Amino acid sequence: MTSMRSGGEPPHHDRPDRGLDAGAMVDMDHAATTALCDEAREAMEPFLGGAGRKGTRHGNPSGSHALARDALRALDEARESVAAGLGCEPGEVVFTSGGTEADNQAITGGMPPRSGSPVCSAVEHPAVLMPTEALGGTVVAVDRLGRVDLVALEERLADPGATAVSVVSVMLANNELGTINDLGAVADVVGRHAPDALLHTDAVQAAPWLDLPVRAADAGLVSVSAHKLGGPKGVGALVVRDGTAVRPLLLGGGQERERRGGTHNVAGIVGFAAALRAVVRDRAERAGRVAALRDRLADALTGGIEGVRETVGPDVAACSGAPGDRSHLLPGHCHLLVEGVDSEELMLVLEQLGVCASSASSCASGARAPSHVLAAIGVMPVSGGEDVAALRLTLGVDSTDEDVSRTVSALGETVGRLRDHRGRRGLGDDESVRPGAADASGRSAG
Amino acid sequence: MSGGVDSSVAAALLVEGGHEAVGATMKLWGGESDTGCCSVADVEDARRSAAQLGIDHHVFDYTAEFEAAVVGPYVAEHLAGRTPNPCIECNRHLKFDVLIERAELLGFDAVATGHHARVVSGLDGRARIGRGRDIAKDQSYVLYPLRGEVLERVLLPIGGLTKAEVRRRASALGLRPATKPDSQDVCFIGSDDGRRRFLSQRGDLHEATVVDELGEPLGSIDAVELVTVGQRRGLGLAGGSQRRFVTEVDLAGRTVHVGPQESLLVASTRLSAMVWAYEPVTGEVLAQCSAHGSAMAATVEAGESGASGEAGESGERDGVVLRWEEPHRRVAPGQSVVLYRDGCVVGGGIAEPG
Numbered sequence: 001m002t003s004m005r006s007g008g009e010p011p012h013h014d015r016p017d018r019g020l021d022a023g024a025m026v027d028m029d030h031a032a033t034t035a036l037c038d039e040a041r042e043a044m045e046p047f048l049g050g051a052g053r054k055g056t057r058h059g060n061p062s063g064s065h066a067l068a069r070d071a072l073r074a075l076d077e078a079r080e081s082v083a084a085g086l087g088c089e090p091g092e093v094v095f096t097s098g099g100t101e102a103d104n105q106a107i108t109g110g111m112p113p114r115s116g117s118p119v120c121s122a123v124e125h126p127a128v129l130m131p132t133e134a135l136g137g138t139v140v141a142v143d144r145l146g147r148v149d150l151v152a153l154e155e156r157l158a159d160p161g162a163t164a165v166s167v168v169s170v171m172l173a174n175n176e177l178g179t180i181n182d183l184g185a186v187a188d189v190v191g192r193h194a195p196d197a198l199l200h201t202d203a204v205q206a207a208p209w210l211d212l213p214v215r216a217a218d219a220g221l222v223s224v225s226a227h228k229l230g231g232p233k234g235v236g237a238l239v240v241r242d243g244t245a246v247r248p249l250l251l252g253g254g255q256e257r258e259r260r261g262g263t264h265n266v267a268g269i270v271g272f273a274a275a276l277r278a279v280v281r282d283r284a285e286r287a288g289r290v291a292a293l294r295d296r297l298a299d300a301l302t303g304g305i306e307g308v309r310e311t312v313g314p315d316v317a318a319c320s321g322a323p324g325d326r327s328h329l330l331p332g333h334c335h336l337l338v339e340g341v342d343s344e345e346l347m348l349v350l351e352q353l354g355v356c357a358s359s360a361s362s363c364a365s366g367a368r369a370p371s372h373v374l375a376a377i378g379v380m381p382v383s384g385g386e387d388v389a390a391l392r393l394t395l396g397v398d399s400t401d402e403d404v405s406r407t408v409s410a411l412g413e414t415v416g417r418l419r420d421h422r423g424r425r426g427l428g429d430d431e432s433v434r435p436g437a438a439d440a441s442g443r444s445a446g
Numbered sequence: 447m448s449g450g451v452d453s454s455v456a457a458a459l460l461v462e463g464g465h466e467a468v469g470a471t472m473k474l475w476g477g478e479s480d481t482g483c484c485s486v487a488d489v490e491d492a493r494r495s496a497a498q499l500g501i502d503h504h505v506f507d508y509t510a511e512f513e514a515a516v517v518g519p520y521v522a523e524h525l526a527g528r529t530p531n532p533c534i535e536c537n538r539h540l541k542f543d544v545l546i547e548r549a550e551l552l553g554f555d556a557v558a559t560g561h562h563a564r565v566v567s568g569l570d571g572r573a574r575i576g577r578g579r580d581i582a583k584d585q586s587y588v589l590y591p592l593r594g595e596v597l598e599r600v601l602l603p604i605g606g607l608t609k610a611e612v613r614r615r616a617s618a619l620g621l622r623p624a625t626k627p628d629s630q631d632v633c634f635i636g637s638d639d640g641r642r643r644f645l646s647q648r649g650d651l652h653e654a655t656v657v658d659e660l661g662e663p664l665g666s667i668d669a670v671e672l673v674t675v676g677q678r679r680g681l682g683l684a685g686g687s688q689r690r691f692v693t694e695v696d697l698a699g700r701t702v703h704v705g706p707q708e709s710l711l712v713a714s715t716r717l718s719a720m721v722w723a724y725e726p727v728t729g730e731v732l733a734q735c736s737a738h739g740s741a742m743a744a745t746v747e748a749g750e751s752g753a754s755g756e757a758g759e760s761g762e763r764d765g766v767v768l769r770w771e772e773p774h775r776r777v778a779p780g781q782s783v784v785l786y787r788d789g790c791v792v793g794g795g796i797a798e799p800g
Binding site for chain 2: 075344345348349352417418425
C-alpha cells in the first residue's frame with residue numbers, strides 16, 4: 001500500500017518535505033532517549049580508534065600489557081565516577097549493556113535464578129515485569145498516580161501462606177507517567193515484613209533528574225542506563241550494594257568480579273561516566289529550568305485545548321500537593337489524555353507539524369489494548385464512546401522555550417484538524433468502521 | 447506496502463512517475479496464524495523497499511478495525527453456513543475506507559495499492575475498475591466495492607504489468623521482495639486445517655449428515671460450517687462411479703445435500719447488498735463468482751427491493767436477480783458475484799441461497 005500526493009495540486013496544509021530534517025523537529029520524547037552530550041562525546045573519542053591512527057586507547061582492559069592497562073585505568077576511573085554519581089562504592093558497580101540487562105539481572109539474581117519469588121509494582125518497565133512474571137512472581141497494585149500501593153505490598157509480603165520473597169522491585173520514577181515513588185517508605189515495608197528480601201529500583205528514568213545517592217539509598221540493587229542521561233546507547237549499570245549476592249546473567253570471562261561476562265564496552269562506559277558527571281554537576285539547575293518549561297507546557301495545553309487533561313497532574317485527587325505543584329513528577333514529564341482523537345493519527349499529524357512525541361493508545365471499545373501503566377492506574381477512558389488518546393511529552397536538558405511554544409501550537413492545530421476530520425466523516429454517529437461497531441454480517445455496503 | 451513484490455513495485459512506479467509518495471504498511475493481524483501475515487519480517491521487507499526507493503515508511507495499526515470489519519464477520523458468516531470473502535471486506539472497510547480517510551487527513555490525494563487491476567476510463571468517460579493486464583493474476587474481482595467517487599482517489603500502478611514484469615522490475619531495482627512467493631488467499635489463516643482450527647477456537651462446529659437427492663444418508667462430516675456449496679472433496683464419501691457435489695447446506699438441520707453435477711445447475715442467482723460503481727445496471731453483463739473464476743454471460747433483473755431500478759441515496763439498490771444465459775453452477779451463499787460490462791466492473795453483490 002502506498003499513499004501519495006501528486007505534485008501539482010496545492011496540499012491541504014504545509015507538510016515537512018521528505019528527507020525529513022530531524023534537526024528541525026521538536027524533540028518531545030526525551031524519556032525515550034537523549035542526544036549524546038558534548039562531555040560524553042569528547043570523553044569517548046580517544047577510545048573509538050580510527051584507521052591508521054596511532055595512540056588510540058583501544059585496549060581490552062582484561063589483558064595485561066600496556067594497552068590493556070591503559071584501558072583498565074580508564075575503566076577504573078569511569079567506575080569511580082559512576083559510583084560517586086550513584087552513591088555507591090566502585091566495587092558495587094556492575095557495568096551492563098543497559099537498563100534492561102540490569103533489571104533482568106536484579107530480578108533473576110543471575111544464572112541460575114536465585115530462590116524465592118520476586119515481587120514488583122504493576123507499572124514497572126517490561127524489563128522488570130517480564131522476568132518477574134516468568135519466575136512466577138507477584139505484581140502489586142499502584143495508586144491513581146502510579147505509586148506502589150504500600151498496603152497491597154504489605155499484604156503480599158506479610159502473607160504467611162505465600163512463597164518467600166526474593167526481591168521487591170519498585171521503580172524510582174515511572175517511564176510513562178513520570179511519577180516518583182518514595183523508596184524510603186517502600187524499604188520500611190520490606191524491612192518490617194520481608195527483611196531477607198532484596199529491594200531493587202529501576203532508576204533509569206530518574207537518574208537524569210533525581211539525586212540518586214539520596215533517593216535510591218534504600219535500594220540494594222539499582223538499575224541505570226546511560227542513554228537516558230546524555231550518554232551512549234548500549235551501556236548501563238546495576239548497582240549491587242555490598243553483601244548482595246548476584247550471579248552473572250552472561251557467563252564468560254569473569255569480568256565485573258564474576259558478575260558480568262564479556263569484554264567491557266570501554267568507550268561506552270567512559271561516555272556514560274562523563275555524561276553522569278555532567279548530570280551531577282548541573283542537576284539542580286537543569287531540574288528547575290526544565291520543570292518550569294514543563295509547567296508552562298502542561299498549563300498551556302490543558303488550559304488552551306478543549307478535552308486535554310493531565311493524566312497524573314496536580315488536580316488528580318490522590319495528589320496531595322498544592323495546586324499546580326508537580327513535585328510528584330519528574331521535571332521533564334507531561335502525560336496527557338486527549339479526548340476525541342485517535343492516538344495513532346494524533347502522533348502522525350503531530351509529526352507532520354514538527355513535533356516528535358510518544359503515545360500509548362487507549363480505546364473506548366477496549367479492542368486496542370491500552371498501556372499496562374494506564375490500565376494499572378485505572379485510566380481506561382470512555383468518553384461518549386470515543387477514543388481517548390494518551391500522549392507523553394517529555395522534555396530534556398536541551399528543551400527550549402521555543403520548543404514549548406511550538407508544541408503548544410502544533411498540538412492545538414493537530415487536535416483541531418483531527419476533530420474536524422472526524423466530524424466530516426460523521427464518526428460521532430456512524431461508527432461502522434470503528435472497532436466493535438461493524439455490521440455483524442460484514443456486508444453493509446459501507 | 448505488504449512487504450510483497452507487487453506493492454513494492456507499485457511504490458517504485460509512483461516514485462518514477464514523480465509522485466510524492468509515502469509507504470504505509472497496515473498492521474492488520476496480531477493474532478495467531480499459520481501464515482505469519484503482518485509479521486515483523488514482512489514489515490521489514492516493506493520498510494527496506496521504501497528506503498531503497500527513498501521514501502518514508504509508516505506502520506499503521508488497524509488490528510482492531512480488521513478484527514471488527516473482517517475477521518469477526520468472516521467467522522460469523524462461516525458459522526452461519528455461508529462462504530465469505532474476507533479480502534473483499536478488507537478492501538471495502540480497511541484499504542479503501544479507513545486508510546483512504548487517513549491518507550486524506552495527512553494531506554495525500556490518493557492511495558495506491560499493488561493490486562493487479564486498473565483504474566480505467568469507461569466508455570462513458572467515468573473512472574472504473576478494469577481488469578489487470580495479467581489476466582491470470584487479475585484482482586478486479588476483489589475491488590468491486592470501490593464506488594466511482596472513491597476511484598478518484600485510487601491508483602493501481604502495476605495493473606498494466608504482468609506478474610513476470612513486476613518481478614523483473616523488482617529484480618532490476620534490487621528490491622528484496624523480488625523473489626518472495628505470492629501471498630495466501632486468506633491472510634490470517636494458512637492451510638485448510640488452519641481454517642478448521644481457527645473457526646473452532648471462535649465458535650462451535652457441528653457434525654452433520656450427508657444425504658443424497660432422495661434424502662438417503664451417505665455418511666457424516668464433523669463440521670457442517672466448513673462445507674461450501676459446490677464442494678466435492680472432503681465429504682468422506684466412498685468413491686463411486688458418480689461424482690457428487692454439495693448442492694445445499696442445511697445448517698439448522700445439520701444436513702449436507704449432495705447430488706450429481708447437473709443438480710448444481712441453476713437458471714438464476716439472487717444477489718443482495720449490491721454495490722454499484724455508479725447508477726444501478728440492468729441488462730446484459732458478464733458475472734464472475736470467485737476471485738479467479740471465469741465471467742459468464744447473464745442478465746441483471748431488478749430484484750424485489752429495487753423493482754423500480756432506482757438507487758437509494760447511497761447509490762445502492764439492495765437486491766437483483768442474475769439470470770444466467772446458460773445454466774450455471776449454484777453460487778455458494780455469501781460469495782461475492784461481480785458484474786462486468788465492457789471489461790469494467792459495474793457492480794457486485796453477495797449471493798443468496800436458492
